[in-house]
Amino acid sequence: MKSLREDALRIIEDSISSVLPEKAVEQELKKLDLGDKIYLVAIGKAAWRMAKSAKDCLKEKVKGGVVITKYGHSQGPIEGLKIYEAGHPIPDENTISSTKEAVELAKGLSKDDTMLFLVSGGGSALFELPVDGVSLEDIKNVTDMLLRCGANIVEINAIRKRMSRVKGGKFALMASPARVYSLVLSDVLGDRLDSIASGPAYPDSTRCEDVRKIIRKYDLKLPKHILQSLREETPKSLDNVETRIIGSVSKVCESAKNVAVSLGYNAMILTTTLDCEASEAGLFLASIAREEVEKERPLERPCAIILGGETVVHVKGTGKGGRNQELVLSAARGIRNYPGVVIASVGTDGTDGPTDAAGGIVDGKTAYTLEEAGIDIDDALNDNDSYHALQKVNGLIKTGPTGTNVNDLIFILCDETKVREN
Ligand SMILES: Nc1ncnc2c1ncn2[C@@H]1O[C@H](COP(=O)(O)OP(=O)(O)OP(=O)(O)O)[C@@H](O)[C@H]1O
Ligand SMILES: O=C(O)[C@H](O)CO
Ligand SMILES: [Mg+2]
Numbered sequence: 001m002k003s004l005r006e007d008a009l010r011i012i013e014d015s016i017s018s019v020l021p022e023k024a025v026e027q028e029l030k031k032l033d034l035g036d037k038i039y040l041v042a043i044g045k046a047a048w049r050m051a052k053s054a055k056d057c058l059k060e061k062v063k064g065g066v067v068i069t070k071y072g073h074s075q076g077p078i079e080g081l082k083i084y085e086a087g088h089p090i091p092d093e094n095t096i097s098s099t100k101e102a103v104e105l106a107k108g109l110s111k112d113d114t115m116l117f118l119v120s121g122g123g124s125a126l127f128e129l130p131v132d133g134v135s136l137e138d139i140k141n142v143t144d145m146l147l148r149c150g151a152n153i154v155e156i157n158a159i160r161k162r163m164s165r166v167k168g169g170k171f172a173l174m175a176s177p178a179r180v181y182s183l184v185l186s187d188v189l190g191d192r193l194d195s196i197a198s199g200p201a202y203p204d205s206t207r208c209e210d211v212r213k214i215i216r217k218y219d220l221k222l223p224k225h226i227l228q229s230l231r232e233e234t235p236k237s238l239d240n241v242e243t244r245i246i247g248s249v250s251k252v253c254e255s256a257k258n259v260a261v262s263l264g265y266n267a268m269i270l271t272t273t274l275d276c277e278a279s280e281a282g283l284f285l286a287s288i289a290r291e292e293v294e295k296e297r298p299l300e301r302p303c304a305i306i307l308g309g310e311t312v313v314h315v316k317g318t319g320k321g322g323r324n325q326e327l328v329l330s331a332a333r334g335i336r337n338y339p340g341v342v343i344a345s346v347g348t349d350g351t352d353g354p355t356d357a358a359g360g361i362v363d364g365k366t367a368y369t370l371e372e373a374g375i376d377i378d379d380a381l382n383d384n385d386s387y388h389a390l391q392k393v394n395g396l397i398k399t400g401p402t403g404t405n406v407n408d409l410i411f412i413l414c415d416e417t418k419v420r421e422n
Contacts (some may be wrong), residue, residue: 001264001265001415002132002263003303004340004363004413005342005344005363006412007265008260008342008411008413009361009397010279011256011259011260011411011413012096012256012346012397012409013399013411014255014256014317015253015256015259016077016252016346016348016399016404016409017073017305018252018255019044019185019248019251019252019255019348019404020049020248020377020402020403020404021049021050021053021120021168021185021247021404022049022050022052023080023247023402024183024185025050025053025118026053026365027060027185027246027382028055028236028244028246029054029057030057032181034058034061034114034116034181035061035112037063037113037114038058038061038062038113038114038115038116038299039062039063039064039105039109039113039114039115039116040055040062040064040066040067040081040114040115040118041067041102041106041115041117041129041217041338042054042066042068042069042117042118042119043068043102043117043119043120043123044118044119044120044121044122044123044126044127044197045067045069045070045075045121045126045293045398045405046079046087046120046121046122046403046405047067047118048069048075048116048127048352048403049075049403050117050120050206051065051067051074051078051081051083051186052381053132054118055080055081055215057115058212061118062076062080062081062354062362063078063129064146065081065082065099065105065116066081066084066102066260067081067082067084067201068080068084068085068098068099068102068126068144069084069085069086069089069097069122070085070086070088070122070125070327071085071087071088072085072221073085074286078404079085080138081141081283082098082101083295084097084098086098086205087125087126088125088126088127089122089141089147089337090125090140090143090144090359090368091125091127091327092129092134092136092140092200093119094137095126095127096127096128096129096136097124097127098101099128099129099166100173102127102166102175102369103165103166103171104231106174106176106178107175109175109177109178109224110177110178111122111160111177112178112340114178114181115175115179115180115181116183117172117180117182117183117198117201118182118183118218119185119196119201120182120185120187120197120405121185121186122405123196123197123198123200124127124156124157124160124167124197124198124381125143125207126267127167127171127198128166128167129164129165129166130163130164131163131165131229131232132231133225133390134135134163134225134229135159136225137199137240138161138163138223138225138226140165142222142226143160145220145356146160147388149220149234150218151214151217151218152207153188153195153223154195155217156200157194157195157206158206158210158211159211159214159215159216159230160198161198161204161234161338162208162211162230162231162234163230164198167199167200168198168199168200168234168308169194169199169202169203169204169234169235169238170234171200171201171396172200172202172206172235172238172241173322174258175201176240178240179240180201180240180241180242181241181283182201182202182243182244183243183244183246183405184243184246185245185246185247185248185406186246186247186248186249186392186406187243187405187406189249189273189275189310189407190307191245191248191419192205193243193245193279194195196258202241203208203235203238204236205233206233207233208230209308210229211230212230212358215230219305223337225375228393230420235405241408245404247404248407249272249309249348249406249407249409250272250308251406252348252407252409253269253270253272253306253307253308253409254269256304256306256409256411257306259271259409260304260306260413262331265302265303265304266300266302266303266304266412267305267306268298268300268303268304268305268306269306269308270288270306270307271308271309272307272309273309274307274308274310274311274408274410275309275311276311276312277311277312277313278311278323278324278329279313279315279326279327279330279381281311281329281330281332281410282326282328282330282332282333282343283331283334285327285331285334285410285412286330286331286332286333286334286335286343287334288305289331289338289341289412289414290334290335290337290358292305292341293338293340293341293414293417293418297416301415301416302415302416303413303414304412304413305414306410306411306413307409308407308408308409308410309407309410310323310408311323311324311326311327311408313326313384314355315382315384316382316384317382317384317385318383318384319383319387320354320355320385320386320388321352321353321354321355321384321385321386322347322352322353322354322355322386322387323345323352324346324347324352324358324361324410325345325352325353325357325360325386325395326362326381326384326386327345328343328344328345328359328360328362328386328390329345329356329360329362329377329378329380329381329386329395331362331388332362332363332365332366332367332370332377332379333377333378334366335362335363335364335366335367336364336366337364337365337367337368339363339364339365339413339417340364340415340416340417340418341363341364341412341413342361342362342363342412342414343358343361343410343411343412344359344361344369344410344411344413344414345359345360345361345408345409345410345411346358346359346360346398346399346403346410347359347407348402348406348407348409349402349404349405350400350402351401354388355387355398356398357390357403357417358396358397358398358399359388359396359408360386360396360397361395361397362390362393366393367397369392369393370389373392373393375392376391377389380399
């Protein structure tokens with residue numbers, strides 16, 4: 001063990017590195033025998049990096065492929081693969097033209113071929129070919145409406161799947177009789193495989209009646225021809241697909257736990273689906289930390305209590321910040337004068353809200369130091385200005401873009417300092 005802060009930063013660095021797409025793809029491919037006629041399709045924000053790693057591992061066994069990622073996310077040519085960039089979060093013409101290439105490739109496969117399908121978050125916007133009677137313009141309009149209405153990703157994607165010829169398991173059907181191996185980097189809490197990138201190669205668990213409920217719940221005003229497309233049911237089973245999750249918030253949490261144990265902490269994972277309001281989560285974490293110091297539970301100290309998830313912020317102020325920064329700033333109020341406690345929270349993609357920080361870190365001195373500097377934490381939270389407050393107390397964590405995206409890692413570290421200081 002070093003200082004709580006140093007250990008916290010080490011836990012963050014090592015656990016994020018365990019879910020970098022390159023490493024995760026390589027580790028999984030080493031375990032699989034995909035034959036020597038492999039065709040690759042990669043979609044999502046991590047598509048280029050996943051495809052590069054796969055090509056480096058499988059070399060000339062890869063006979064061709066298509067990579068579709070967000071503008072600015074590809075890093076040059078990969079031999080033998082076609083690389084495309086397209087619109088995100090709203091699809092555009094390039095989404096359609098590059099998806100057509102992937103569809104042509106899939107339809108041309110025979111039973112001796114294998115498709116390696118690499119999936120990451122953002123895939124819903126980047127991989128799209130509308131069903132007959134639905135235009136790109138329709139897809140753009142409905143996507144915009146869905147992103148604004150407050151529906152969650154499972155609900156949004158239940159609708160997108162039905163307007164699409166490739167989502168909701170339909171892409172895997174096109175590749176039949178070839179086998180499809182799908183490696184997935186999850187950005188959906190609970191790792192619902194049919195929701196991640198709208199599950200192009202996974203049986204859909206949502207039904208048309210769910211879609212009707214979602215339309216009513218958010219009072220969506222959709223044109224008749226769109227409603228018509230939403231009546232078509234999606235595949236409920238696929239017999240040519242195998243799927244592995246190679247990165248997720250659960251994996252980051254497991255890895256954080258292992259690093260904490262190796263540094264000498266007793267460690268546990270409390271949840272991997274934290275999804276409440278960020279400032280409430282901060283207060284809750286602070287109360288757990290106090291329980292540790294005062295009552296030595298749930299773990300014996302020194303200890304690490306680890307959570308994964310994605311909290312939400314209803315932005316009302318005009319300040320600068322992100323959900324992770326807001327969570328720890330809120331927590332600082334509850335661990336005031338507890339010297340043996342640190343609470344940290346980071347987005348694994350290295351970006352927390354519209355800021356250059358990945359998240360934040362606070363300890364028992366943070367609240368006091370802010371007061372000395374004339375900053376009121378409640379005022380800062382009300383103005384959603386966590387960035388500037390944390391900046392004053394060396395509380396920002398900056399990693400730069402990490403190249404992965406598997407939600408957020410949040411944890412408490414407690415050492416054996418017995419008492420609360422006054
Ligand atoms: N001043 C602020 N304080 C706190 N949170 C904010 C502030 N401004 C924006 N946000 C939050 O930041 C969120 C966007 O953050 P971020 O870019 O990390 O998104 P994301 O959900 O991680 O998306 P992606 O999947 O593209 O990584 C918004 O949903 C909003 O709630
Ligand atoms: O692309 C999507 O649908 C989201 O990123 C969830 O995977
Ligand atoms: Mg993010």
